[in-house]
Amino acid sequence: MRNFKRLLFVLFFLVVVLGVLFFVLENQQPVVLVFLGWSLPQLPVSIFVLLALLVGLLVGPILGFIVAKRRSTLKSG
Template sequence: MRGVKRVAVVLAVLIVALVVVAFVLENQQGVSLSFLGLATGQMPVSVFVVVALIVGMLLGPLLRVLVLRRRSKPVSVVRG
């Protein structure tokens, strides 16, 4: 059973890698991004999309940890 799971995982990773490579190859047209007065040079669309994906994958779990940490702190009640 472990061998079947390992093969399934390897196949899933290969399929995802092929989809990413196909996406990058299909989106090679150059664009310039401008945001809040900052502008980038000409780069392929796929660069911006992949960078946005990576930033989102890093920020999502970080924000979740921060929210859960804030919720788990006990609130001290001062009575007087």
């Protein structure tokens, strides 16, 4: 059973990696991102999307922790 779970994890990981690889290969159009007068260098659109995903993966748990901390202080106080 342990080997089966490990195999499923490896297969899932490979599917995710292949999905990201196909996404990057299909989205090679160069774009320039301009936000509030700041201009980033010309990069493939896939780089900006993957960076936005990584920022979201970092910010989401941090905000979740803050909300949970506030809820626990409101209930105890």
